[in-house]
Amino acid sequence: AVTAGGAGGPRGCPKAPLDPDHLYNVLFVGDSHVGKTSFLYRLHADTFNPHLAATVGLDYQIKNLLVDNKRFALRLWDSAGQERYRSMTKQFFRKADGVVLMYDITSEYSFSDVRYWLSCIQEAAEDGVAVLLLGNKTDCAAQRQVPTKEGECLAKEHQLMFYECSAASGHNVFESMVSFVRLLKVREDELKNKAEEVPKAPQKKKGCCW
Amino acid sequence: MSRLHQSRIADFQEVLGEPTVALTKLRELCFSGIPFDGGLRCLCWKILLNYLPLEKALWSSLLKKQRDLYSQFLKEMIIQPGIAKANLGVSREDVTLEDHPLNPNPDSRWNTYFKDNEVLLQIDKDVRRLYPDMAFFQRPTDYPCLLILDPQNEFETLRRRVEQTTLKSQTVARNRSGVTNVSSPLKTTPSSLSEYEVLPNGCEAHWEVVERILFIYAKLNPGIAYVQGMNEIVGPLYYTFATDPNSEWKEHAEADTFFCFTNLMAEIRDNFIKSLDDSQCGITYKMEKVYSTLKEKDVELYLKLQEQNIKPQFFAFRWLTLLLSQEFLLPDVIRIWDSLFADDKRFDFLLLVCCAMLTLIRDQLLEGDFTLNMRLLQDYPISDVHLILKKAKELQDSK
Numbered sequence: 001a002v003t004a005g006g007a008g009g010p011r012g013c014p015k016a017p018l019d020p021d022h023l024y025n026v027l028f029v030g031d032s033h034v035g036k037t038s039f040l041y042r043l044h045a046d047t048f049n050p051h052l053a054a055t056v057g058l059d060y061q062i063k064n065l066l067v068d069n070k071r072f073a074l075r076l077w078d079s080a081g082q083e084r085y086r087s088m089t090k091q092f093f094r095k096a097d098g099v100v101l102m103y104d105i106t107s108e109y110s111f112s113d114v115r116y117w118l119s120c121i122q123e124a125a126e127d128g129v130a131v132l133l134l135g136n137k138t139d140c141a142a143q144r145q146v147p148t149k150e151g152e153c154l155a156k157e158h159q160l161m162f163y164e165c166s167a168a169s170g171h172n173v174f175e176s177m178v179s180f181v182r183l184l185k186v187r188e189d190e191l192k193n194k195a196e197e198v199p200k201a202p203q204k205k206k207g208c209c210w
Numbered sequence: 211m212s213r214l215h216q217s218r219i220a221d222f223q224e225v226l227g228e229p230t231v232a233l234t235k236l237r238e239l240c241f242s243g244i245p246f247d248g249g250l251r252c253l254c255w256k257i258l259l260n261y262l263p264l265e266k267a268l269w270s271s272l273l274k275k276q277r278d279l280y281s282q283f284l285k286e287m288i289i290q291p292g293i294a295k296a297n298l299g300v301s302r303e304d305v306t307l308e309d310h311p312l313n314p315n316p317d318s319r320w321n322t323y324f325k326d327n328e329v330l331l332q333i334d335k336d337v338r339r340l341y342p343d344m345a346f347f348q349r350p351t352d353y354p355c356l357l358i359l360d361p362q363n364e365f366e367t368l369r370r371r372v373e374q375t376t377l378k379s380q381t382v383a384r385n386r387s388g389v390t391n392v393s394s395p396l397k398t399t400p401s402s403l404s405e406y407e408v409l410p411n412g413c414e415a416h417w418e419v420v421e422r423i424l425f426i427y428a429k430l431n432p433g434i435a436y437v438q439g440m441n442e443i444v445g446p447l448y449y450t451f452a453t454d455p456n457s458e459w460k461e462h463a464e465a466d467t468f469f470c471f472t473n474l475m476a477e478i479r480d481n482f483i484k485s486l487d488d489s490q491c492g493i494t495y496k497m498e499k500v501y502s503t504l505k506e507k508d509v510e511l512y513l514k515l516q517e518q519n520i521k522p523q524f525f526a527f528r529w530l531t532l533l534l535s536q537e538f539l540l541p542d543v544i545r546i547w548d549s550l551f552a553d554d555k556r557f558d559f560l561l562l563v564c565c566a567m568l569t570l571i572r573d574q575l576l577e578g579d580f581t582l583n584m585r586l587l588q589d590y591p592i593s594d595v596h597l598i599l600k601k602a603k604e605l606q607d608s609k
C-alpha cells in the first residue's frame with residue numbers, strides 16, 4: 001500500500017527523503033501543448049498553473065515519493081514538444097529508466113503522434129524501458145477527441161501502462177505516478193535478476209505485466 | 211534624478227545629437243545600460259539592431275518605407291487571404307472552381323491556408339501566455355491595427371481564424387465520439403481560450419499584436435516559420451517599443467518591432483534550426499563554448515560539473531537560445547539585452563554572461579549534489595543582473 005505520512009495518498013509526503021532507496025530518471029515526452037509541464041507542476045505544487053511558458057530545451061525536477069514503505073526519488077526530465085527540439089530530447093532516451101508519453105485527449109493530432117514517439121523510444125531507449133501512456137486534460141470532457149478506449153487499445157498493443165489524467169483538476173496525477181513507480185521498481189528487479197543469471201542470448205523486448 | 215543619471219542621459223543625448231551617430235561610442239555607452247528616459251533605450255536598440263542607419267538624415271524616409279512595407283505585408287498575408295476565405299466561404303458549394311478546400315495540389319491556396327492555420331494556432335497558444343506575471347500583454351494597445359480592425363471589414367481576422375479553427379476541431383470531436391446532443395459551441399469555449407478575457411471588437415491586446423508579428427515573420431520565413439521560444443525573443447522587444455514615452459514612436463511599435471525582430475533573428479536564427487545544431491554556427495557549438503570558457507576561467511568548477519555529468523544541454527540551451535529571457539524578470543532581461551546588443555561581436559558576450567552566472571554560484575555548485583545543482587541552474591538564484599554583468603565584464607577583461 002502507499003504509506004505516505006498518514007492515512008492519505010502519496011500527497012502527504014512533502015519532505016525529501018535524504019537517501020532514497022531507488023532513484024529513477026523519467027523523461028516526459030509528447031507533442032507541444034499536451035500538458036507535460038503542467039502535469040509536473042501539479043505533481044510538484046499540487047495546483048494548476050495555466051500560465052506556464054512553453055518549454056525550450058529541457059527542464060528538470062525531482063520528486064520524492066514514499067511507496068510501499070520505500071523511498072523513491074524521481075528525476076523528472078521535462079522536454080520541449082515542438083518538432084525543432086525533438087533531436088535534443090532523443091539524446092535523453094538512453095538515460096531514462098522510464099518514459100512518460102503524454103497526449104491530449106482533446107487533440108487527435110497529439111494522439112496520432114504517440115506512434116511517432118513510440119518509434120523514438122524503440123529506437124533510442126534501452127530495451128525494456130518502462131513506458132506510461134498518459135491522456136491528459138480529462139477536465140475538458142466536452143472537447144474530447146480521443147475516446148478512452150483508443151488510448152487503452154494502443155497501450156495494450158504496445159504493452160504500456162495507461163492512465164487518463166488532468167493536470168488542471170489533479171485527477172490521476174499522483175495515482176498514475178505511484179503506479180508508474182511500482183512498475184519502475186518491477187523493471188529494476190527484473191534487470192537485477194537478469195544480471196545475476198548466466199548471460200545468455202540477448203532477450204527480446206519483454207512485455208510488461210499490464 | 212541623481213546627478214550621475216542626468217549626466218549619463220546627457221552623454222547619450224550628445225552621441226545621438228550628432229548628424230551621424232558614432233557607433234563605437236554609442237555601443238560603449240549602451241553596454242553599461244541605457245536609460246529609459248526620453249525613449250533613449252528604444253532609439254538605441256533600433257540603431258544597435260541595424261534598423262535605423264547611423265545617418266540620421268535617412269531616418270524619416272527609411273521609417274516611412276519600412277512601415278509602409280509592413281502594412282503591405284499585413285494586406286498580403288492577413289487581409290487578402292481573409293477576404294478570399296470570406297468569399298470562398300460564400301461560394302463553397304461550387305466545386306467547379308479551380309481551387310477548393312479539398313484541393314490536394316500543394317500550390318492550392320486552401321492548402322496554404324490550412325498549413326498557415328497550424329502555425330497560427332501554435333503561435334496563439336504561446337503568445338497568450340507571454341509574461342503571465344505582468345498585466346501588460348493582456349491589456350489593450352492604444353494603437354490597434356486600424357487596417358484590420360475596421361468594423362466595415364468583412365474579412366477573416368487572425369482572431370476569427372483562431373476561433374474558427376478551434377471550433378471546427380470541436381465539431382469533428384463530437385462526430386467522432388458519436389455524441390448527438392449538440393451543445394452550443396459558444397458555451398464550450400476551449401479552456402485555453404477562456405482563460406484570458408477576449409477584448410471587445412475594436413480593441414486588441416498587446417499579445418494579439420505580438421501574434422501578428424510572429425505570424426508575418428513565419429509567413430515570410432517559411433524555412434524556419436515559428437519555433438517555440440521566438441515568442442520570448444519578440445516579447446521584450448515589443449514591450450520596450452510599445453512603452454516608448456514618445457507617442458510618435460510608440461504608435462509604430464508593431465512595425466518597428468517586426469523589423470528589429472527580423473534583424474535580431476537573422477543573427478540568432480541558427481539556434482532555432484535543428485539541422486544546424488551540430489554545425490559551427492549551431493547551438494551545440496555555443497553550449498560547448500560556454501563550458502570551454504568556463505574551463506579557462508574556473509577549472510575547478512568545470513571539473514565538478516563534468517564529474518556530476520551536468521551537461522550544458524541541461525540549462526545553457528535555454529539560456530543561449532532565449533538570450534536569458536526566461537531566467538530573469540522582464541526589466542532585468544531588458545537591462546541584460548542592453549549589454550548584449552552593444553556587443554560588437556554579437557553574441558560573444560552572452561557566453562561570458564553565462565559563464566559569470568556559473569562562477570557567481572560556484573561555492574554552492576561545488577558543494578551541491580546533482581539534484582541541488584540542477585535546481586540552481588534551472589532556477590537561477592541571483593536576481594541582481596548588475597552583479598552578473600559586472601562579473602561577465604571582469605571575465606572578458608581577464609583574458
